Amino acid sequence: xxxxxxxxxxxxxxxxxxxxxxxxxxDLYIRRGKMFFEQPPDDDSKSYRSLNLNDHVIMxxxxxxxxxxxxxxTSSTESIFNISxxxxxxxxxxxxxxxxxxxxxxxxxxxxxxxxxxxxxxLINIWLTGCLTIKSEGNSIAPLGSLKDAGxxxxxxxxxxxxxxxxxxxxxxxxxxFNLPVIEFPQDSYLSKNGNAHVSSFSLKMGLGGLxxxxxxxxxxxxxxxxxxLDYNIHLSSISSVGSVSLIRDAKKRGIKVTADVTAxxxxxxxxxxxxxxxxxxxxxxxxxxxxxxxxxNGLLDGTIDAICSAHQPHPSHEKNVEYDxxxxxxxxxxxxxxxxxxxxSTKTDDPYPVIVQSLSYGPHKILQLPQPAIKKxxxxxxTIINNKENWTYHxxxxxxxAVNSPLINYDFQxxxxxxxxxxxxxxSK
Amino acid sequence: MKNxxxxxxLGLEDLSKAEIMTIxxxxxxxxSQKSNRxxxxxxxxxxxxxxxxxxxxxxxxxxxxxxxxxLGADVISITGEASSLTKGExxxxxxxxxxxxxxxxxxxxxxxxxxxxxxxxxxxxxxxNAGDGAHEHPSQGLLDIFTLRQKLGDxxxxxxxxxxxxxxxxxxxxxxxxxLTLGAQVTLAGPSTLVPLEFEELGAKVTHxxxxxxxxxxxxxxxxxxxxxQSATHFPSLSEYSKxxxxxxxxxxxxxxxxxxxxxxxxxxxxxIESSIADSDKSLILDQVSNGIAVRMxxxxxxxxxxxxx
Numbered sequence: 150x151x152x153x154x155x156x157x158x159x160x161x162x163x164x165x166x167x168x169x170x171x172x173x174x175x176d177l178y179i180r181r182g183k184m185f186f187e188q189p190p191d192d193d194s195k196s197y198r199s200l201n202l203n204d205h206v207i208m209x210x211x212x213x214x215x216x217x218x219x220x221x222x223t224s225s226t227e228s229i230f231n232i233s234x235x236x237x238x239x240x241x242x243x244x245x246x247x248x249x250x251x252x253x254x255x256x257x258x259x260x261x262x263x264x265x266x267x268x269x270x271x272l273i274n275i276w277l278t279g280c281l282t283i284k285s286e287g288n289s290i291a292p293l294g295s296l297k298d299a300g301x302x303x304x305x306x307x308x309x310x311x312x313x314x315x316x317x318x319x320x321x322x323x324x325x326x327f328n329l330p331v332i333e334f335p336q337d338s339y340l341s342k343n344g345n346a347h348v349s350s351f352s353l354k355m356g357l358g359g360l361x362x363x364x365x366x367x368x369x370x371x372x373x374x375x376x377x378x379l380d381y382n383i384h385l386s387s388i389s390s391v392g393s394v395s396l397i398r399d400a401k402k403r404g405i406k407v408t409a410d411v412t413a414x415x416x417x418x419x420x421x422x423x424x425x426x427x428x429x430x431x432x433x434x435x436x437x438x439x440x441x442x443x444x445x446x447n448g449l450l451d452g453t454i455d456a457i458c459s460a461h462q463p464h465p466s467h468e469k470n471v472e473y474d475x476x477x478x479x480x481x482x483x484x485x486x487x488x489x490x491x492x493x494x495s496t497k498t499d500d501p502y503p504v505i506v507q508s509l510s511y512g513p514h515k516i517l518q519l520p521q522p523a524i525k526k527x528x529x530x531x532x533t534i535i536n537n538k539e540n541w542t543y544h545x546x547x548x549x550x551x552a553v554n555s556p557l558i559n560y561d562f563q564x565x566x567x568x569x570x571x572x573x574x575x576x577x578s579k
Numbered sequence: 580m581k582n583x584x585x586x587x588x589l590g591l592e593d594l595s596k597a598e599i600m601t602i603x604x605x606x607x608x609x610x611s612q613k614s615n616r617x618x619x620x621x622x623x624x625x626x627x628x629x630x631x632x633x634x635x636x637x638x639x640x641x642x643x644x645x646x647x648x649x650l651g652a653d654v655i656s657i658t659g660e661a662s663s664l665t666k667g668e669x670x671x672x673x674x675x676x677x678x679x680x681x682x683x684x685x686x687x688x689x690x691x692x693x694x695x696x697x698x699x700x701x702x703x704x705x706x707x708n709a710g711d712g713a714h715e716h717p718s719q720g721l722l723d724i725f726t727l728r729q730k731l732g733d734x735x736x737x738x739x740x741x742x743x744x745x746x747x748x749x750x751x752x753x754x755x756x757x758x759l760t761l762g763a764q765v766t767l768a769g770p771s772t773l774v775p776l777e778f779e780e781l782g783a784k785v786t787h788x789x790x791x792x793x794x795x796x797x798x799x800x801x802x803x804x805x806x807x808x809q810s811a812t813h814f815p816s817l818s819e820y821s822k823x824x825x826x827x828x829x830x831x832x833x834x835x836x837x838x839x840x841x842x843x844x845x846x847x848x849x850x851x852i853e854s855s856i857a858d859s860d861k862s863l864i865l866d867q868v869s870n871g872i873a874v875r876m877x878x879x880x881x882x883x884x885x886x887x888x889x
Contacts (some may be wrong), residue, residue, distance in 0.1 A: 194584030350780035356692035356749060426693030471669055472691030474712065
C-alpha cells in the first residue's frame with residue numbers, strides 16, 4: 150500500500166493524553182513516524198510539512214470495541230479495506246472485529262483467513278474476537294485455546310448471548326484459563342424473542358415493541374453474578390437502559406470486576422428516531438427513552454461506563470428498505486462515532502475531551518489488555534486528530550460501501566476527525 | 580371536500596376531529612342514499628382499485644370490494660396465499676408491480692406495522708390501510724365510531740370500554756385514537772398481560788377489573804382473543820379467560836341497561852361473549868358489518884377524489 154514518509158510538524162493543537170499528564174497546546178513533531186515535542190536538533194526544518202491545527206485536539210489513537218465487519222460474509226460489497234477506510238475516516242486507529250462472520254469465527258481456519266485479509270488490505274490495526282460458544286449458539290464451548298493460538302484477543306457471542314447459564318459460566322471459566330477478555334452482549338433471548346423496539350407508550354402506539362429493558366437487565370445481573378463468582382472481568386457490550394447503568398454502578402462499588410460500553414447512537418438518539426418506521430434507527434439493543442439516554446451519558450461521566458463503541462453493522466439497502474419488523478437491526482457507525490459522542494457529551498460538560506479519550510482510547514485498550522498508545526517522545530505515532538470547530542453534515546459515502554444504514558443521515562455535527570495516524574503513517578486526512 | 584386533503588388513509592392517530600367527521604358524514608350520506616345506487620355507481624367509474632391482502636381476511640376484504648364496486652370501480656383482490664406476485668418478493672417490488680398493473684388505489688392488509696406508510700412512499704396512488712400488524716385498522720375504527728354514534732349520538736364525554744387483547748390489537752389502537760380525538764373517555768380492560776399500563780400515557784384509563792371496566796360504560800367493545808397465539812403465554816386458558824373477562828349474563832347485572840356491545844369479529848362464542856348476548860338487542864355487531872361498507876365507500880371516495888385533483 151502507498152504510504153507517506155511522515156515528517157510533519159503539528160502546530161497549535163491541544164495535545165491531550167492524561168495518562169502522560171499531557172493537556173496543553175504544544176507543537177508536536179513527527180519524524181519518520183516517531184513523535185517529538187521539539188524539533189530534533191540535527192534535522193533540516195525544510196523536510197517537515199507544517200500543519201496549522203488551531204482548534205484541533207490531538208489524542209492517543211482510538212479503538213472501536215465493536216465492529217461487525219461482515220468479512221467473511223454474504224455481502225459482496227463489504228471488505229476489510231472498506232471497513233478500515235471507514236474506521237480511519239472516523240478517527241479509529243484500531244478496531245475489534247466481532248465474531249458474527251459467515252462462517253462464524255469459531256474455528257482457527259476462519260480466524261487465519263481473516264488475518265490474511267487484514268495483512269493484505271487493512272489501513273488500521275484490526276484485532277479479532279472469537280466466538281465464546283460454537284456458532285454463538287450457546288450450546289457448547291468454542292475451542293478458545295486454539296482460537297487464541299490463531300490470533301484472537303477476546304471472546305464474545307455478540308450480538309447474541311448464551312441463554313444456558315451453565316454453559317455461559319463454564320465458557321467464562323474456560324476463557325479465564327487463557328486470560329481472554331470476555332465480551333458479553335447482555336440480552337435474554339427468551340424475553341426479546343420477536344421484538345423490534347423498546348417497550349414504551351411510544352412503541353405501543355406504533356404497534357411495535359418486544360425488547361423490554363428487563364431483557365437486558367436480567368442478563369447484566371447474570372454477568373455481574375458470574376464475574377463475582379469467578380472473580381474474572383466480564384465486559385458488557387452496548388448497554389442501553391437506566392437499569393443496566395445502575396446495576397453496573399452498584400457492582401463496581403462492591404468491587405466486582407465488570408466493565409461496560411455504550412454505542413454512540415445510544416448517546417445521541419432516543420427511541421423517537423424510529424418515528425415513521427425508520428429501519429435505519431432499528432438497533433439492537435433498541436434505542437430507548439430519554440431517561441435511558443440521560444443515564445448512559447451520566448454513566449460515562451462518572452466512570453460507570455468504561456467505553457464508547459460504534460457497533461458498526463453494515464446492511465445493504467435492499468435488506469433495510471423493507472417492512473420495519475422484517476428489517477435486520479443495526480447501523481453503520483464508524484464515521485459518526487466520534488462526532489456523535491462529542492456532541493452528546495457536550496450537552497453535559499464544557500470539556501468532553503477527557504471523557505472522550507478515556508472512553509474511546511484508554512478504556513477499550515485496557516478492556517482488551519492492550520498497551521495504551523501513549524503520546525510520548527520517541528513512540529511511533531498512533532493519533533486521532535479532531536477539528537473541534539468544524540461544522541459538517543453526515544452523508545454516508547456510497548463509494549466506500551453499499552451499506553448506508555445510518556440513523557444519522559443528514560445530521561449536523563460540530564466537530565470532526567480530520568487526521569488519523571497509524572504506526573507513524575497518515576492513513577486518513579480530510 | 581373542504582376538510583379532506585389526504586390521498587391516503589394510513590391511520591386515525593393523525594386525523595383531526597374535522598377529518599374524522601368528514602368521513603363519518605360522507606358515509607352517512609351514502610347510507611341515506613342507499614336506494615339511489617345509480618348515482619353512487621358512477622362516482623369512481625373507470626377506477627381500478629387493488630386489494631393487496633397479505634394476511635387472511637374475509638370481512639374487511641369483502642367490505643372493501645363491495646364498497647369499491649358500489650362506487651363503480653373495478654376491483655381486483657390479490658391475497659398473499661393465492662398469489663405468485665408476492666412469493667418471496669419484497670413489498671417494494673410487489674407495490675411497484677401493482678402500480679404497473681394500473682392501480683388507481685391500493686388497499687393493503689399486512690402483518691407488519693407501518694407497511695402502508697412504506698407502501699405510500701413507494702407508489703404515487705392512494706394507499707388505504709386495511710390493518711397493519713398491531714398498529715392500526717382505521718376503517719374498522721371508523722365504522723365502530725360510526726356505529727357508536729348511531730346508537731349514542733355524539734360520543735363526546737361518553738364512556739367506551741375496550742375489552743380483551745389490547746396489546747396485539749390494531750382495532751383497539753385505531754378506536755383509541757379516534758375516540759379520544761372525538762372527546763370520548765376510553766377505558767382499556769383485560770388481563771394484565773394483554774393490557775399494558777403504558778397505554779395510560781396515551782390518554783386511556785387502564786383496568787384489569789371487569790366490574791370497574793363495565794359499570795359506567797355507555798358501550799363495550801369486545802376484541803377477539805387470539806388463542807392460537809396467546810394461550811399459555813399471556814393467559815392460562817380460554818375457560819379461565821371466559822370466566823374472568825367474558826361477557827356473560829351475570830356481568831350484565833352491573834352494566835348500564837342500555838349499554839351497547841360491539842365486536843369487530845370474528846367472534847369466539849362462549850369465550851369473549853356468551854352466545855345469547857351476541858344475538859341480543861344490545862349487540863350492534865351486525866350493524867358494524869353493514870356500516871362497514873358505507874364507511875369504506877366514504878374512505879375510497881374521499882381519497883380518490885383528492886388524488887383526482889392532484
